[in-house]
Amino acid sequence: MKTLNCAGKSLTFDRTLVMGVLNITPDSFYESSRYQSLDQVLSTAEQMVRDGVDILDVGGESTRPGADGTVSSEQELERVVPVVEALRTNFDQVVSVDTSSALVISEASKAGAGMINDVRALLRPGALEAAAATSLPVVLMHSLVEQPETGFVPQYDDVVSKVNEYLLQRVSACETAGITRDRLILDPGFGGGMFGKTPAHDLQLLKHLDRVLALNFPVLAGMSRKSFIGAVLNKPAEQRLSASLAVATLAARAGAQIIRVHDVAETVDAVRMVDAVRNA
Ligand code: PT1
Numbered sequence: 001m002k003t004l005n006c007a008g009k010s011l012t013f014d015r016t017l018v019m020g021v022l023n024i025t026p027d028s029f030y031e032s033s034r035y036q037s038l039d040q041v042l043s044t045a046e047q048m049v050r051d052g053v054d055i056l057d058v059g060g061e062s063t064r065p066g067a068d069g070t071v072s073s074e075q076e077l078e079r080v081v082p083v084v085e086a087l088r089t090n091f092d093q094v095v096s097v098d099t100s101s102a103l104v105i106s107e108a109s110k111a112g113a114g115m116i117n118d119v120r121a122l123l124r125p126g127a128l129e130a131a132a133a134t135s136l137p138v139v140l141m142h143s144l145v146e147q148p149e150t151g152f153v154p155q156y157d158d159v160v161s162k163v164n165e166y167l168l169q170r171v172s173a174c175e176t177a178g179i180t181r182d183r184l185i186l187d188p189g190f191g192g193g194m195f196g197k198t199p200a201h202d203l204q205l206l207k208h209l210d211r212v213l214a215l216n217f218p219v220l221a222g223m224s225r226k227s228f229i230g231a232v233l234n235k236p237a238e239q240r241l242s243a244s245l246a247v248a249t250l251a252a253r254a255g256a257q258i259i260r261v262h263d264v265a266e267t268v269d270a271v272r273m274v275d276a277v278r279n280a
Contacts, residue, residue, distance in 0.1 A: 132179050219258070220259075220260060
């Protein structure tokens, strides 16, 4: 059974793991996941822990559709580091840091983070080297956020092939930089235009998640309340919980090892049932 060493805490993939989203941005796409004070973040984290969360994912830069991505590394650092320290002190769960910044990677690691989660797959200057120096596990996500025209949606011949090709290129870059394969988790990057896909692409990626899993790395799926659900149901983010549980269930059933969500209690129940059926 594969186990990851996350700064002294271990994560074992013997059941589906749930990652809880802790936004410390004032402008997250899902209003009730926006936090301001450290106290608010800690009380949300405490509830997630009671609800069975495995990983607490701290993000200080919003990648939501329409957010202005102009948060400086210093500003991000100011938001993220105190939260990482407080979570590490108060809880046993692995703390993951959702960042693309080399500076934030280094400082969050010093503050006790156990995992790096980068929607830009360590493409920003210095990020590969900073991550290599930490010895932490890294989530590499597919997106086109570093392309010159963000928001441009490509016509994929086969979106799954393109995503897999990109992820394997980033795996190679990591290996060259000294990040061994056993530290890597792959994520196809559900998220519509923000991550270079249409809702149809997101649906194809979920339908064919087995092909991403066939690359033989642990897979993380982050679909909670995202716009492709809205595109199918024509409902706002506030009314996408049931559908988020449906897609989390499908991803867990396909074998995704980590599900990234806002609604921990409900998702833990859903994936526990998937695991129970798998083990029956
Ligand atoms: C994700 C992810 C993430 N998503 C990982 N990290 C976000 N590893 C932040 C929408 O379409 O999937 N995997 N960090 C949040 N980004 C988005 C993108 C939120 C699109 C919402 C949408 O609504």
